[in-house]
Amino acid sequence: MLFTRSTDGGASWSSPIRVNDVAVGQHFYPTIGASGGILSVAWYDSRLGQLSNGTITGLDVFYAESRDGGASFSPNVRVTDVSFDPNLVLFPLFFPLCQCAFFGDYIGIAASPDAVHAIWTDNRNACNTVDATFGCVDQDAFTATIRP
Numbered sequence: 001m002l003f004t005r006s007t008d009g010g011a012s013w014s015s016p017i018r019v020n021d022v023a024v025g026q027h028f029y030p031t032i033g034a035s036g037g038i039l040s041v042a043w044y045d046s047r048l049g050q051l052s053n054g055t056i057t058g059l060d061v062f063y064a065e066s067r068d069g070g071a072s073f074s075p076n077v078r079v080t081d082v083s084f085d086p087n088l089v090l091f092p093l094f095f096p097l098c099q100c101a102f103f104g105d106y107i108g109i110a111a112s113p114d115a116v117h118a119i120w121t122d123n124r125n126a127c128n129t130v131d132a133t134f135g136c137v138d139q140d141a142f143t144a145t146i147r148p
Contacts, residue, residue, distance in 0.1 A: 001027040001043060005070040014071075019064050021076045022047050026056060029107050036113025038148050039066040041073070044107065044120070048083050058083035061107065061120050063146055079144045084122040088136045104139060116146040 002016035020027045025046035033040045042063045049058025061079040066072060087101045104121030111117075121141050129138035 001030055003041070003066075003070055003073070007069070017070075017072065019043075019073050020045065020047075020062065021064070021073075025049070025051075027062075029105055031107045031109045031118075033109040033111035033116065035111040037067065037069075038111065038113065039070055040109055040111045040116045040146075040148070041065070042079060042107060042109050042116075042118040042120070045076075048078075055087065057085055057087065059086050059103070059122065060084075061118055061122075061144075063116070063118060065116075065148055077146065079118050079146065080120075080122070080142070082124050084124040084126075086123060088123040088126040089134075089139060114147070116148060117143055118146065119143045 001020045003019050004013045004016045006013050019041055027043055027045050030041055030043040042061055044059050045062040046056040046059055048060055049056050060083050063077045063079050064073040086103045089102050103123045106121060108119040121139055123139055125140055126136040126138050131137045
C-alpha cells in the first residue's frame with residue numbers, strides 16, 4: 001500500500017512510499033485520519049492469512065502512523081486480536097453471477113492526539129447466525145483504541 005503527499009496544494013506530489021512494512025499478502029481498503037500532527041492509517045491485511053489457490057483465508061486490520069507529514073511511517077501494528085475468514089459470508093443476492101465473499105468494505109478511523117480508534121467489520125462470528133438461503137450472515141462491527 002502506497003502513500004503520496006503534496007505540500008503545495010496539489011501542484012506536485014512526492015514519490016510514493018510504502019505504508020505496509022511487508023510485501024507479502026494483500027493490503028486494501030485503507031482509511032486515514034490526522035490529528036495533532038500525526039497521520040494515522042488503518043487497513044485490511046492478509047499477511048497472517050493463508051493463501052489457498054489465490055484465495056485469502058485470513059484477514060486482519062493493521063495500523064501505521066507518520067509523525068513527519070507522511071515522509072515515513074512507523075512499523076505496522078496488528079489491531080485485530082483474531083484473524084477472520086472473509087469467505088464465510090457469500091451474497092449471491094447482490095452478485096447473482098457469482099458466490100462473492102462479503103465482509104463489508106467499510107473501515108474507518110477517528111483520531112485525536114491522544115488516541116486513535118479504528119472501526120471495521122469482519123466475519124469472526126459470522127456463523128453464529130445461519131440463514132437457510134445465505135448461510136453465515138452474522139457480521140459484526142469492531143473497534144479498537146490505539147495509543148500513538
